[in-house]
Amino acid sequence: MLNRRNFLTAAVGVAAATGLTACAKDDGGSGGSSSGGGGDKKITLGFSQVGSESGWRSANTDSIKSAAKEAGYNLKFSDAQQKQENQISAIRSYIAQKVDVIAFSPVVVTGWDAVLKEAKAAKIPVILTDRSVETKDESLFVTLVGSDFTDEGRRAAKILEKVLEKAGHKGKVKIAQLEGTTGAAPAIERAKGFKEVMDAEHKDDWKIVVSQTGDFTRAGGKQVMAAFLQSNPDIDVLFAHNDDMGIGAIQAIEAAGKKPGKDILIVTVDGVKDGFVAMSEGKINAIVECNPLLGPQLMEVVQTVKDGGTVDRWIKTKESDFMQDQAKDALPTRKY
């Protein structure tokens, strides 16, 4: 009896704790929507975000909120906190509220058919952002606005050619790779794209000597790089799947008494502010941008779709590559 009571108390405590966080997030969401204001002919956009797991993601959220405000749309925003069921219920509530367009960044790739069919039945167009879904029925969503991770990998390999040329590196190139979270789409596809170019054009001289996951985190990047430097002291190049792992690796390289950016050339993906700071200090050689600021592009697509226009199935985010000499100029424009 006592045990059961204890368990109940605890269960209520946990439920209250999670409930509180959920409420807090919801408040933030409705705050965002009310800031859009209320008008008669305004387009109402229902947006369901994955969560707020990284700096990249919060920049993405900010971009969408501010772009909606600028375009004068009424934005209904909700944060799914990494849970598909939250996202599905958010989309259902948007359908019930009869919004004009629904957009969302899917938490996972599968399991969307039912809710997307409901949206289709209600004649509400659905736009995906950042990540795609797997479905047999292509008519369930209009388009995907997001990055091409495989292409980011290819671009990283291409820009590495330039970096090597600039550094005057000749002959064999020993590459260490810091992969993202195992199984995550960006990690798999960036590695794939990089390897594609490497196998096609540099089969004889480039070689990935070590490759491990650093979980997209600084601590992970630092620890893995420290181990790499022990087992392969003669690494020439580091390719990190995101800036944060690169920044961690820089610290490990420095602790080993080497100069990042000189003794070991570094190419990373993302282009967050701290990455640009490191590049302006000469510690990163090149950054392949993965742009989270897709708000303006999303709003354009929303307008076109609402006006009955046709759009491509995949609208790729506008992204660029940066070399060291561009770092100082680009740094002030970095918002995240």
Place this chain on the structure above:
Amino acid sequence: MSTPSAATTSRWRALTHHHLFWPVAVLVALLLVNVPFTPDFFSIKMTDGHLYGSLVSIVLFGSPLILVAVGMTLVIATGGIDLSVGAVVAITGALTCSYISDQADQNALSGVFLAMGVGLVAAVVCGLWNGFLVARMGIQPIIATLIIMVAGRGVAQLITDGQIITINSEPYKLIGGGYWLTLPFSIFVVAVVVAVTVALTRRTALGLLVESVGGNAEASRLVGIRSRRIKIMVYVFCALCAGIAGLMISSNTSAADGNNAGLWIELDAILAVVIGGTSLLGGRFSIGGTVIGALVIQTLTTTIYTIGVPTQTNLVFKAAVVIVVCLLQSPKFRAKVFGAKFGPKSGATSGGSAAAEPAKTVTTAEAAPKMEVS
């Protein structure tokens, strides 16, 4: 002929029966595995005025885990468990770094100390909350600490605003990433915490009280031990250790990451405690074993990075090693496997299979009461 070999057998038996034998054996084995993959794995050289080498990295990166695991040992010794340590790591790092980043002069010592104080106070508050729920409200430890495990990471994100806070503070960098007297500073922090813990639990009656609470909380209360107070104390101590680990982790990368700092460290810490030979049922504990256990886990992680295990099989590899370690720790398993395989073999060298038989019975006979005592 039989006398010297019998002497070696008994010495060998005394050695293998020491409670730290198997954890140390595994640690040594893991270190040796690295040698073919990492040239001069054991060599340590001077770089930029500090020591540098694989062993130094293992201790440096393993320090936070050792601290968390030492705190966890005492909690587990009282029959509890603390799942919230990872969240406490995140909260402490987030608070401290956000406080430092607000300072005009991030290198000012007073500001850094104040920031660390703020972070550690938050950690202690988390510990008091856990202790209150477990000891006063009688909630199952696994549920009570789950609350902060879930909500705490949210709090950390709230503090950092979902961003990674980067700081640029030389004094703060020292605690988790700096060097002092050519050694990583974190080694000294760990040494002090471990020494204080050992002194408090082994030189005073405190350790005995903790063990008796873990053995039987009600009986302890009836003989006059304030078991509730002891429990609250161990949760606070555990949170404080996690707090210091949080300072180290954030200082190591000079950044606070509310999402990822100390993620899953609670599981590694529990594993370290178990590898170190402390029973999850509570009662007897071994701080030395826990330190070895934490080093085993860190060495295992480093090994995975250096021997080129494909990333997809990382966790399977880790699991396989952990299973082997746990099996080696089990006296029943050893009696079954080594009794059958190694028994006759060692018997043959000492001159007869009859000698092996009593040895086997001794193993099981000694193992059984040992389990009951702990």
